[in-house]
Amino acid sequence: MEIRLERILCPLDFSEFSARAFDYAQSLARHYRCSLLIEHVVQPMVSAYPAYIDPEVVEKVSQGLRRYAEDELRAFLKSHSRNGMQVESLLREGEVTDTILATAEARAVDLIVMGTHGRHGLDRWLVGSVTEKVLRKARCPVLTVCKPVHDFVSPEEKPDPVHLSRLVVAVDFSACSERAVRYAVSLAGAYDAELSLLHVLEDFPPSKDLPAVTAEAVHQLEGLLTQAERTACATKTRLRVGKPYEEIVRYARELDADLIVTGVRGRNALDLALFGSTTQRVIEQGPCPVLAVHL
Numbered sequence: 214m215e216i217r218l219e220r221i222l223c224p225l226d227f228s229e230f231s232a233r234a235f236d237y238a239q240s241l242a243r244h245y246r247c248s249l250l251i252e253h254v255v256q257p258m259v260s261a262y263p264a265y266i267d268p269e270v271v272e273k274v275s276q277g278l279r280r281y282a283e284d285e286l287r288a289f290l291k292s293h294s295r296n297g298m299q300v301e302s303l304l305r306e307g308e309v310t311d312t313i314l315a316t317a318e319a320r321a322v323d324l325i326v327m328g329t330h331g332r333h334g335l336d337r338w339l340v341g342s343v344t345e346k347v348l349r350k351a352r353c354p355v356l357t358v359c360k361p362v363h364d365f366v367s368p369e370e371k372p373d374p375v376h377l378s379r380l381v382v383a384v385d386f387s388a389c390s391e392r393a394v395r396y397a398v399s400l401a402g403a404y405d406a407e408l409s410l411l412h413v414l415e416d417f418p419p420s421k422d423l424p425a426v427t428a429e430a431v432h433q434l435e436g437l438l439t440q441a442e443r444t445a446c447a448t449k450t451r452l453r454v455g456k457p458y459e460e461i462v463r464y465a466r467e468l469d470a471d472l473i474v475t476g477v478r479g480r481n482a483l484d485l486a487l488f489g490s491t492t493q494r495v496i497e498q499g500p501c502p503v504l505a506v507h508l
Contacts, residue, residue, distance in 0.1 A: 216399035218245040222322040224313050225253050227285050230328025232293055234358040238326040239298050240375035244403045252303040254312045255282050310346040326356045354506045357496050377404035382474040383461050384412045386433055389476030389508035394437050396506050397474040401446040408448045410434045411464055413457040427452055458494040466500050474504045
């Protein structure tokens with residue numbers, strides 16, 4: 214499956230985290246030669262006491278918020294756009310998550326890039342945040358830019374400050390993780406990066422033959438790549454035993470990885486309940502950005 218990116222959406226709240234996400238979005242747009250949309254959403258001003266506060270006052274405040282957002286958006290683009298990158302800016306009004314998702318659907322967006330410390334803040338848990346809701350509901354992959362522990366954005370003023378050298382893709386042999394492999398291979402090729410395919414054996418029964426199970430897992434991992442893909446970029450396979458999210462995070466730290474790619478299962482009730490078991494914890498605890506790929 215060939216990965217093609219034609220439109221990238223980068224929601225902004227003007228925080229340092231969305232600024233960092235914008236750097237990533239610009240780099241990806243440049244590498245894939247695709248269009249880049251940025252969007253800021255103004256939440257409508259609603260009075261809790263409509264009988265007490267004059268509606269005209271509420272409207273004036275709302276107009277002031279829109280003008281402020283317009284000024285901030287222009288200033289943001291002036292400060293953070295890199296070397297002539299053509300960007301389409303959108304200013305919307307509405308509930309933030311729903312508006313982002315509606316834009317992604319209406320514009321047939323192929324990738325959403327956003328920071329994880331957005332409007333509502335994020336300490337350890339993503340529950341209730343805009344980013345977490347977008348991750349659950351988006352129909353396209355979502356790249357989350359996490360806490361500034363480690364990233365692949367260089368502070369130097371260069372045409373492309375993004376240096377993606379080491380990439381980890383978590384594989385559980387499900388259809389969604391196989392799709393994640395395709396995205397990882399594409400990114401590794403675009404950035405000439407090293408690609409590690411990681412599979413974690415969880416709750417390994419002592420009665421089983423570890424060498425035989427390991428050999429079979431390695432064989433499966435190697436079978437995920439075509440000969441052309443193995444030739445196009447440096448690849449290696451790795452096996453760990455333990456809890457998947459712990460081993461994914463540990464390996465990414467050991468490797469000093471620049472990006473983790475992981476699959477996200479479907480959107481039924483059980484899938485959503487299980488979402489936090491691996492992907493969410495990798496995003497919360499991982500040392501680098503995470504690309505979550507939906508089936």
